[in-house]
Every structure is written in C-alpha cells, then in structure tokens.
Amino acid sequence: MVINFRYDNRIFILFFLAIGILFSFQVEASVREYWIAAEKVSWDYAPSAQNQIVPDEGLGVWGGSLKYKKYRYIGYTDNTYAVPVPQDDWMGILGPQIRGVVGDNIVVHFLNRTDRPLSMHPHGVLYSKDNEGADGHSAGAHVLPGESYKYIWAVDEASGPGPNDPSSIVWLYHSHVLGEEEMNLGLVGAIIITRRGMESSPSNPSPYDVDHEFISLFMIFNEENGEESGLKHAINGRIFGNLNGYSTKIGKRVRWHVAALGNEQDNHTIHWHGQTVLNQGHRTDVIEVFPASMVSVDMIPRSPGNWLVHCHVNDHMLAGMSTRWHVLP
Ligand SMILES: [Cu+2]
Numbered sequence: 001m002v003i004n005f006r007y008d009n010r011i012f013i014l015f016f017l018a019i020g021i022l023f024s025f026q027v028e029a030s031v032r033e034y035w036i037a038a039e040k041v042s043w044d045y046a047p048s049a050q051n052q053i054v055p056d057e058g059l060g061v062w063g064g065s066l067k068y069k070k071y072r073y074i075g076y077t078d079n080t081y082a083v084p085v086p087q088d089d090w091m092g093i094l095g096p097q098i099r100g101v102v103g104d105n106i107v108v109h110f111l112n113r114t115d116r117p118l119s120m121h122p123h124g125v126l127y128s129k130d131n132e133g134a135d136g137h138s139a140g141a142h143v144l145p146g147e148s149y150k151y152i153w154a155v156d157e158a159s160g161p162g163p164n165d166p167s168s169i170v171w172l173y174h175s176h177v178l179g180e181e182e183m184n185l186g187l188v189g190a191i192i193i194t195r196r197g198m199e200s201s202p203s204n205p206s207p208y209d210v211d212h213e214f215i216s217l218f219m220i221f222n223e224e225n226g227e228e229s230g231l232k233h234a235i236n237g238r239i240f241g242n243l244n245g246y247s248t249k250i251g252k253r254v255r256w257h258v259a260a261l262g263n264e265q266d267n268h269t270i271h272w273h274g275q276t277v278l279n280q281g282h283r284t285d286v287i288e289v290f291p292a293s294m295v296s297v298d299m300i301p302r303s304p305g306n307w308l309v310h311c312h313v314n315d316h317m318l319a320g321m322s323t324r325w326h327v328l329p
Helices: 005-028 180-184 314-318
Strands: 031-044 067-076 098-101 105-114 148-154 168-174 187-194 199-201 204-209 212-222 229-234 247-249 254-261 268-272 276-281 282-284 285-287 295-299 305-311 324-329
Touching: 005 276, 098 105, 098 204, 168 180, 168 295, 180 212, 187 204, 187 212, 187 247, 187 254, 212 268, 254 268, 254 285, 254 305, 268 314, 305 314
Parallel strands: 031 105, 098 187, 212 254, 247 324
Antiparallel strands: 031 067, 105 148, 168 187, 199 204, 212 229, 254 295, 268 285, 268 305, 276 282, 276 295, 305 324
C-alpha cells in the first residue's frame, strides 16, 4: 500500500482544526448551574444596633424594632442543599449572584423550603413561558412549598451588555407569585452577564477588566403596614451604616451594579463621596434609580478613606439609607 504522507498530513491538520473549533465552541458556551433554596430567616436590619454613620444620633424611630422574619434566596454548592455558598458581607439580604457570559445557558435548581408558593423570575435573560417564573399556571410560575423546579435561562446577545455598556451588566431576579409582597419579603438577587470574550476564564465568568464588582440594592422595606418606624430604608437590607465590606484599594478598577425596588417612594439618588463614576461615558457622582432600575457604573478610586455612599434624598438619608465604602491606600 502506498502512503501519501503529504495528503495524510493535510487530513490530520484538518482533523485537529475541526476538533479545535468544536472544543472552542464548547468552552465558549458553558452551562452555569446553581442550586438555590428559598428559606425563612430572621433578619436584622442593623446587627450592631447602632447608627454607624452618626453614632450620637442613634437609630431614631427605625431602631425600635430591628429583627423581622424574612424570606431569602440561599445558594448551595450542590443538589443536597446542605452546604451554603459563602457570600461577602456586603451582599446583605441579596440572594446568590447568578453569573453568565453571552452564549451560556443558566440552569437554576430552585427548592422552595418555605410555607408559601414562590418562584424565581429573572430580568433580561431569554426564557420560555415555562421558565418565566411568573404570570401563569406553569410549574415555574408558582413552586409549592417543599417542591423544586429547574429553570433554564439562555444568555443570548440581547441579555448581554449593549454597545454603550461596560463589559458586564446587572439584572434583578425576584419571586413573582405575588411579586410586590415577595420582593418586600426579601426574595431578590442579581444576575450579572459578561460580554463574550471578556470573561476571566472558562470557569470564571467575571469580566477580566474589573478588579471588584459590587452590587447595591436601594429599597425601602415595609415591615409595619406603612408605619414610619417599619420603613427600613436599606442598602442590601441594612440601615445606618450596618452594611459592611465594600472595600477596595486606590487604583483598582471597581464596578458598581446599582438597582432599586419598591414603590413610588423608591426613587433614589445614589451618591458616592470621594470619587466619581463613569455611567455610559457620562461622568457623575450621583446615579438615579427607580423601582427595578438597574445601572452599572465604573470608577477607579483616587482618594483613600472610609467614604460614605448614600441615597441623596433627604428623607431617605435621615432614615439611614447610607453606608461606607473603604478605599485603602
Ligand atoms: Cu432614596
């Protein structure tokens, strides 16, 4: 048998090219899998029981009662729902971060460990009616107590950053059986989508052009049927500087994913002391958010200090909608 080495070499090169292309497609399109349970917890809006911003002023009427029964989304490492995924302090009451890169699929195994029907409704990502987690009678729209549901969400081009967006953007997710009630219960979290090609590695969907990504949800929780003492003007579920852990360093590339939820009072103007941010090419140090607004802005801290970040609406400032972010030298 006569062997044509040149021909065989070409075949081999083509074969390995094909394998390489197939492999690269596999790497790009990952399935990001999450195990998330809804649970009843005791939540403390101010674990220090102190006004950490202006200690002498105390907690005012909002300090009368600080602990309430809340519902939260808790992330777990696998389908045993036994080992919680650790969360940074600054995440507060938020559910686990759900992350993906454009081209991925997100699979959420949701387990309802509470006493009422709940769901997970995502903003932004692509879903079928069965995976909407809202508005209907499919299993995904109201997961009964003790039951679970597998949501499949596609991260298509239209889920990802637009032409004027930074390399990652934020979407909210929340329960949506009786939506307004369940957000107020604490059932809310964030989805962060990274532009394709900007992910840190195949296993780490965070963008490589950012050092720290923070999420801040500005929301007034209503604990006492509208009584002022029960209106907790919270950042990620904490008031009066009790949200800890927003910590970075001079020169780091920091992205803030800011969102709001609530009612007509939840019009918040987020102001950072000590630093400006870039919002789609516009320089500012105040960002406006309305209920269910989601904005991602960038900064490179240039001044060390323990700076305030707070809502600039006077009533909200007085009610404790502020905390500190730390810039180390
Ligand atoms: Cu406000």
